[in-house]
Amino acid sequence: MPPEATAPADDQHSTRGAYVTEGESFDRDMTYIDDRITRDGRDGWPVEGGRYRLIAARACPWANRTLIARRLLGLEDALSVGMPGPTHDKRSWTFDLDEGGVDPVLGYERLQQAYFARFADYPRGITVPAIVDVPSRAVVTNDFQQITLDLAAEWTAHHREGAPDLYPVAQREEIDALNRWMLHRVNNGVYKVGFAGSQDAYETEYRALWSALDELEERLGRSRYLMGASLTEADVRLFPTLIRFDPVYHGHFKANRQTLASMPNLWNYTKDLFTTPGFGDTVDFSQIKRHYYYVHEDINPTQVVPLGPDLGPLLEGHDRDRFETDTWGPEGSAPPPPLASEVVDPAHTPLHVTGR
Template structure:
């Protein structure tokens, strides 16, 4: 994401403010922005460490778009210039032929001065970045790429629930997804205190909402659940300690902990998670918060696969659809508790 491009992260003396000026170009069925939906044309650049990129990995997998949109996976750490493809042979993405995602940004916008972020979608024929507008990107996978969804793909953004989903997404983004960063990158005690209370007040609100219903909106998994999950799954390994979000661990909040485990154990969610990459990214990159770069060994993550009991609330994870098949691009099993 924008603030995670190497260098300094804490806002001295004040509140962290996220730069939300993203490349607004869209890939649509009608090609209105010059980039029509076309299988095989685009490559999704991600890091498994990044919660914002993790959303796109999950949605792409749930909808079965792996064959339509290929995926470039950057390593968990980066320098001040950008994310690098250091996991690939010779440190170069085999499709785009580049060492760092910055090259795709500069190819379309020479001297691009905003954040060189993931997720980003690249036009393979030209090697140019198309968009890094992560919120719109995942919605477009649901609404613009329908011709290439797998049989049994779930409705993650159904029309009759969009207003509710948008409302929940808005408050979850402000107070939870971005809220943990407002705690972690606060530059004053006052800014931290304010962010801390705002975060946990919203987590209490979510606890109430999820006490008697299995999912955030309706009785099936939607875009809203994807967006909350990628923050919750990072809470105990990273945000509780590294970002000082420490009123409680997620595992000490029974409703949210059961909800998160329910999703984690659902095909398409936990099988995208690489806890090793997640921990290495935050603890190694944010040196003004963690100067030594030491990555903690804990917490024990095997409890993610314990029974959650949320089936008793009813709900149908995929609605009239079906679970996705096993992942075509599996996470290193040594990096997750799925052993």
């Protein structure tokens, strides 16, 4: 049975979906179920291989982080994954990609059912990523900020041989500071631009976003990855935003000062990570575009999904090997190919999704 818990309190932002409120700035509800799965089980949830199921839609950038971390760390056998389809309604993400529209492990049609199994009157939005306790079929946590940190630091007994240290102790303070800055200025910054409810709010957030991207462009002119020669949690957090930028945020969210492809360091960094095992092989462009352009009816009322842009250049060469490189860290190695059941549909990859 899950530990006794109190659902997060409700407030005026009880609907977690991203919607435009006329005349207002976008304010993301950041109150999540903050239980943690740890080695010592301090919250009542001990790390146990096979006990939990990660629910992570490929369309969602916050969930994409967890899929990348799980791949890099080699947690596929210890932590199963369920993947909802790319669209949802105001109630919940649904398992419409699975046979019969039902998650084969949990037996649920909607992720909402896992939340209600723990909190009968859960008052907030039903979000991914979420980790569900399989025996009780009840949600444990949807705290996307903490989940990947715990996968890196608490699930070490289940890491693959050669797993990178994504959250090295000596760099944690700097990684945490960079992650906080990126969350507000970039990861959520694109949403602040896209869902601004007034011209003034839009222009303020637009300038803040591009100022942050300019800072990252400069930073990535000094090292291969955000923290130096090796991959860390910071790269796991930035990549899902960058890979969605030109297909979605540039046009759909009006973040259109220029394309990412016109920024040499950010674009080559994105291409580098896209072709790095564990990153690009988690990305499904068809699901990403369908999610944003179909679900956000207040921004795109026709729900027409664009055919472009041409994503083939993601597979072209990059210049990042000019920097000192130790991608996987001391004694680390690249992850093996994804499980056959988790391979992205080839029709949803760059060479096919734009008709090349």
